[in-house]
Each structure stands twice: as C-alpha cells, then as structure tokens.
Amino acid sequence: MSPADTGSELLSAPERQRMAQAREGHWRPLPLVRSRHWRWFINVSVLLYIVLAWLSVDVNWSRVAQGMERGQEFVASFLSPDFSSRSGEILTGLWESLTMTFTATVIGVALAIPVGLGAARNIAPLPVYFFCRGIIAISRTFQEIIIAILFVTMFGFGPLAGVITLAFATIGFMAKLLAEDIEDTQKEPLEAIRATGGGWLQWINYAVQPQVMPRLIGLSLYRLDINFRESAVIGIVGAGGIGATLNTSINRYDYDTSAAILLLIIVIVLMSEYLSGYVRKWTQ
Amino acid sequence: MPVKHVNNVPVWQRREPLKQYAIWAGWMLGGMLFLLCWKVISDNTIWEFMYDAGTQAGSLIGRMIPPDWSITGSLMVPLWDTINIATVGTALGILIAFPLSFLAARNTTPHPALRAVALAIIVSSRSINALIWAMLLVTIVGPGIFAGMLAIALRSIGFVGKLLYEAIEEIHPTPVEALSSTGAARTQVLAYAVWPQIMPAFAGISVYRWDINIREATTLGLVGAGGIGLQMNAAINNLAWAQVATVFVLIFATVIVSEWVSAKVRHAVI
Numbered sequence: 001m002s003p004a005d006t007g008s009e010l011l012s013a014p015e016r017q018r019m020a021q022a023r024e025g026h027w028r029p030l031p032l033v034r035s036r037h038w039r040w041f042i043n044v045s046v047l048l049y050i051v052l053a054w055l056s057v058d059v060n061w062s063r064v065a066q067g068m069e070r071g072q073e074f075v076a077s078f079l080s081p082d083f084s085s086r087s088g089e090i091l092t093g094l095w096e097s098l099t100m101t102f103t104a105t106v107i108g109v110a111l112a113i114p115v116g117l118g119a120a121r122n123i124a125p126l127p128v129y130f131f132c133r134g135i136i137a138i139s140r141t142f143q144e145i146i147i148a149i150l151f152v153t154m155f156g157f158g159p160l161a162g163v164i165t166l167a168f169a170t171i172g173f174m175a176k177l178l179a180e181d182i183e184d185t186q187k188e189p190l191e192a193i194r195a196t197g198g199g200w201l202q203w204i205n206y207a208v209q210p211q212v213m214p215r216l217i218g219l220s221l222y223r224l225d226i227n228f229r230e231s232a233v234i235g236i237v238g239a240g241g242i243g244a245t246l247n248t249s250i251n252r253y254d255y256d257t258s259a260a261i262l263l264l265i266i267v268i269v270l271m272s273e274y275l276s277g278y279v280r281k282w283t284q
Numbered sequence: 285m286p287v288k289h290v291n292n293v294p295v296w297q298r299r300e301p302l303k304q305y306a307i308w309a310g311w312m313l314g315g316m317l318f319l320l321c322w323k324v325i326s327d328n329t330i331w332e333f334m335y336d337a338g339t340q341a342g343s344l345i346g347r348m349i350p351p352d353w354s355i356t357g358s359l360m361v362p363l364w365d366t367i368n369i370a371t372v373g374t375a376l377g378i379l380i381a382f383p384l385s386f387l388a389a390r391n392t393t394p395h396p397a398l399r400a401v402a403l404a405i406i407v408s409s410r411s412i413n414a415l416i417w418a419m420l421l422v423t424i425v426g427p428g429i430f431a432g433m434l435a436i437a438l439r440s441i442g443f444v445g446k447l448l449y450e451a452i453e454e455i456h457p458t459p460v461e462a463l464s465s466t467g468a469a470r471t472q473v474l475a476y477a478v479w480p481q482i483m484p485a486f487a488g489i490s491v492y493r494w495d496i497n498i499r500e501a502t503t504l505g506l507v508g509a510g511g512i513g514l515q516m517n518a519a520i521n522n523l524a525w526a527q528v529a530t531v532f533v534l535i536f537a538t539v540i541v542s543e544w545v546s547a548k549v550r551h552a553v554i
Contacts, residue, residue, distance in 0.1 A: 029476070049371075053368045053371065053372050056364060056365055056368050056429065057368070057372075057428075057429050057430055057433070058428070058429075059425075059428075059430045060426055060428070063425065063426040064425045064426065064430075067423070067424040067425045067426060068424075070423060070424050071424040071425075074420060074424065095324070096324070096328065098321075099320075099321040099324040099325055100321075100325065102317065102318065102321045103318065103321045103322055103325055106314075106318050141535075141536055141539050141540075142532070142535070142536075143499055143500065143502065143503045145415060145503045145506060146502075146503060146516075146532075146535075149520060150344070153340065153344060154337050154340045154341045154344065155333060155334055155337050155340075156329075156330055156333025156334070157330075157333075158328055158329045158330060158333075159324075159325045159328050159329060160325055160326075160328075160329040160334070163325055229411060229412075229413055230413070232412075232413065232416065233413045233415045233416060236415065236419070236506070236507065237506070240328065243416075246416065246419075247419065250419050250420055250423060251423075253423065258420070262408075262412060262416070265411055265412065266407060266408050266411040266412070269407075269410075269411040270407060270411070
C-alpha cells in the first residue's frame with residue numbers, strides 16, 4: 001500500500017476515480033453542484049428558460065437595422081455634445097433638479113429619523129415598531145416614477161410633486177438603514193445614560209446619536225446622490241427637473257443636446273461621489 | 285474636558301466653544317441653503333393646485349378601491365414579459381460586466397489605460413437610470429421588450445461591474461502568488477486563484493441586481509419598452525384607476541416574491 005493511498009477508503013468511488021485521474025495528470029476542479037442529477041436538472045431548466053424567454057421577444061430586425069444609424073448618431077453625439085443651443089432649458093432644468101434634490105433629501109432625512117427611531121426594535125415599543133416598519137415597506141416597494149405619477153395627479157405638475165416623491169422615497173431608504181444601524185449599537189452606553197437618570201431625549205442624544213451619526217451622514221450623502229439621479233427621471237412624468245428637458249430632446253432625436261445633459265448628469269454624480277467619499281473619511 | 289464657569293461653579297460642556305460655534309454656523313448655512321432651495325421650488329409651483337390636493341387624493345383612492353380584478357388574466361403575459369426583461373437583461377449585463385470588472389480592478393488589469401476606459405464605462409452606465417436608457421433605446425431599436433432588455437442590461441453593467449471590481453481588489457494576494465510561482469499562465473491564475481475567491485460575491489451581486497431589475501422592469505413600459513408598465517401607462521392615460529390599482533397589487537406581489545428569492549439565494553451563497 002503506497003502512502004498516497006492512505007485514507008482513500010474514506011472516499012467515495014467517484015472521488016477516488018477523480019484522484020486517480022489527477023495522479024495521471026488529468027486534474028479537474030470540483031464541480032460546483034455535487035449531485036450529477038441536480039447538475040443536469042439545472043442545465044436543462046436554464047436552457048428551457050432561455051428558449052421560452054427568447055420566444056416571448058419578437059425583435060423586429062428590420063426596425064433595428066434602421067435604428068442602427070440613429071444608434072451610431074447617438075454614440076457619435078457624445079463626442080460632439082451640444083451645450084449651447086438649449087443652454088437656457090438645460091440650466092433651468094439642472095438648477096431645478098439640484099434644488100429639488102437638496103430640499104427632498106433634507107425633508108426626507110428629517111422625517112426618516114423619527115421613523116427610523118420607531119423602527120428600531122431595541123428602543124421602540126412593539127406597536128410603534130410595526131407602524132414604522134409598515135411605512136418603510138410601503139415607501140420601498142414602489143419605484144420613484146410610480147409614486148411621482150400619483151403625486152403629480154394629486155399636487156399638479158411642477159417641482160413640488162417631485163420634492164414630495166423624492167422625500168417619500170428617501171424616508172423608506174434612510175429609515176430602514178438607520179433602524180438597522182440603531183439595532184446594531186452597543187447597549188452599554190444606552191444602559192449607562194439610563195442609569196444616570198437621563199430622560200428619553202437625553203438618552204437618544206447622548207447614547208444613540210453618537211453611535212449612529214457617522215453612518216447617518218454617509219447615508220444621507222449617498223441618498224443625495226441617488227435623489228439627483230432619480231430627479232433626472234421623474235421629470236418624464238411631469239414632476240419637474242432636468243428629466244423633462246432630456247425627454248424632449250430624445251423625442252426630437254436631438255441627440256447632441258441629450259448627450260450634453262447625460263454628460264452633465266455623469267459629471268455631477270461623479271463629483272458628488274468624490275465629495276461624499278471625502279466627507280465620509282472626515283466624519284469617521 | 286470643556287468646562288464653563290457659571291457663578292464660579294464648573295458646568296460640564298459637550299464641546300469646546302469654538303467647535304460649538306463652528307457647528308452652529310454649519311447648521312445656519314445649511315438652513316439658509318434649504319430656504320433658498322425651497323424658494324426656488326415654491327416659485328415654480330402652482331399653489332392653486334395644492335389647495336384641493338386632499339380632495340384629489342381622496343377621490344383618487346376612492347376610484348382605486350376596489351381594484352378591477354377582471355383584467356388580472358390579461359396582465360399575466362405582460363407580467364411574464366416583465367420578468368423576462370429583468371432576467372435576460374441582468375444576464376446580458378453580467379456577461380458584459382464580468383470581463384469589464386477584471387479590466388477595471390487594479391490588481392488584474394492588463395494596462396492602466398484600459399483600466400481608465402473600463403472605469404469610465406462603469407461610471408457612465410451607473411449614473412444613468414434604466415428608464416433613460418430605455419427612452420434612448422426605444423428611439424433606436426423601436427418600442428418593445430428588446431429595448432427594455434437592453435436598457436436593463438446597460439444599467440446593470442455599471443452596478444455589477446463596480447461591486448465586482450471592488451470585490452476583485454479585495455481578494456487575498458497569497459493564492460495568486462502561490463499559483464504564479466508554480467508558473468501558471470495569466471488565465472490560469474484568474475481561473476484558479478481569483479475566481480474562487482470572488483464567486484460568492486459574484487453570485488450575491490447578480491441576484492441582488494436581478495431583484496432591483498424586477499422593480500425597474502415594471503416601470504419601463506411607461507416609455508414604451510414593454511412589460512406590465514405598458515398596461516399601467518394605458519390605464520393611467522384612460523384614468524381607469526381601478527385597473528391601475530390591480531397593476532399595483534400585481535407589482536407589489538412580484539416585488540415581494542423576487543425580494544424573497546433574492547434573500548434566500550444570497551443567504552445560501554454567502
């Protein structure tokens with residue numbers, strides 16, 4: 001019995017076969033899914049799904065071929081973006097988007113703090129907890145654009161509907177993450193402030209707040225970034241911002257202007273990302 | 285410890301005076317900026333529309349309840365389309381994002397110039413919402429599911445690419461060194477030292493993006509890119525709010541199921 005065979009009786013037949021092959025120089029990595037039947041089942045169902053999904057798509061190739069020219073035009077327009085001919089609309093739209101973003105983030109975060117406190121299991125009583133978790137679930141399920149449609153119907157066209165939409169979406173996002181953060185806090189400081197006889201507000205202010213503040217600032221900046229990106233979209237349904245200008249330019253096949261707006265969005269997102277990285281480093 | 289003397293009695297303060305003033309100034313500047321922004325919003329708002337917002341909201345909800353269940357059957361095909369848009373779109377996005385992330389990661393990129401190009405693609409794809417990609421693609425390839433799939437794919441490239449290249453940059457260097465020292469080729473190092481380390485993250489990221497894409501795919505129909513959003517848009521344009529409510533309920537159910545699936549899969553792989 002050679003030393004290499006020691007313990008091989010512990011292995012199953014296919015594993016021993018694998019080892020024997022490896023010794024002959026035909027090593028293969030272990031398969032991801034152990035059972036051969038499951039491997040077959042997964043492969044066949046993936047193939048079946050691809051066929052089914054492909055059947056549901058009816059690509060009109062002649063239309064695509066026609067559109068290719070337009071596609072090339074669009075890609076080319078990124079090399080010659082036209083900032084000037086619609087500069088008035090672009091500036092108004094951008095200014096509106098930025099103000100909407102900032103206002104909505106401030107309102108949303110301000111409202112998300114009480115909801116987040118209420119949704120943290122370790123500091124909120126059970127009825128408050130369920131109520132606040134309900135608000136979070138409703139706010140998170142629907143896309144901003146769907147909420148925007150409803151708010152535009154209620155409050156009329158204009159940036160106010162956009163601000164309310166973004167603030168509403170911010171509540172769900174921020175409150176959920178804040179609540180999770182509060183649930184992860186160390187409980188010793190909480191007990192210490194309680195033990196000194198501090199009131200509820202003092203308890204939150206001196207025990208909870210210092211522990212969650214750096215992350216809260218980081219998340220707010222991240223949400224500011226998301227809200228700006230979303231503000232470019234909700235304009236399509238009339239909720240103000242740069243989206244309306246972008247929508248018009250695309251529908252007019254004025255790709256040079258579209259490219260200019262998209263480039264501006266990309267640059268602003270990049271700048272805010274760089275800035276928030278810097279602030280996060282500074283607060284932590 | 286900052287202490288303030290009031291009538292010769294030391295009183296504990298949380299912060300040094302200068303720091304406290306700086307914080308106050310920061311709050312004031314922030315407050316002023318907020319008021320300025322609010323003024324811009326207020327100037328651009330037609331406040332007359334606001335006065336009857338409560339009645340509008342009430343009548344809207346009144347017309348939504350009860351939902352019109354009779355159209356549920358006709359919504360099943362659009363729902364299937366929506367799921368296909370999200371799934372095939374995610375798959376296409378991953379196919380492109382996968383090689384891109386290896387080009388963008390500092391430790392696997394073949395050349396810094398290629399890295400810059402890959403990062404630029406990732407950033408542009410990530411900054412632009414799927415709905416905007418869909419608007420563009422509808423004008424290029426025509427309305428329909430195909431445009432929706434491409435839009436989802438284009439948006440997913442940036443998301444998957446960014447998270448994946450960060451995962452690649454965080455791998456342990458020892459297996460890479462060990463394999464390189466045996467004389468393994470570049471592709472072998474990638475396949476046997478890098479790939480096993482990022483596989484769990486890759487699976488998690490892909491499923492997470494699929495979950496987000498299901499949500500986004502429900503709205504793509506608003507700009508003509510197929511799926512259940514088309515029916516929703518038609519119902520909204522007809523002011524058939526009872527039908528809109530049915531679509532909402534279906535979207536809600538689909539999103540809950542996809543979130544559950546994604547949570548299960550992520551739990552299994554990580």
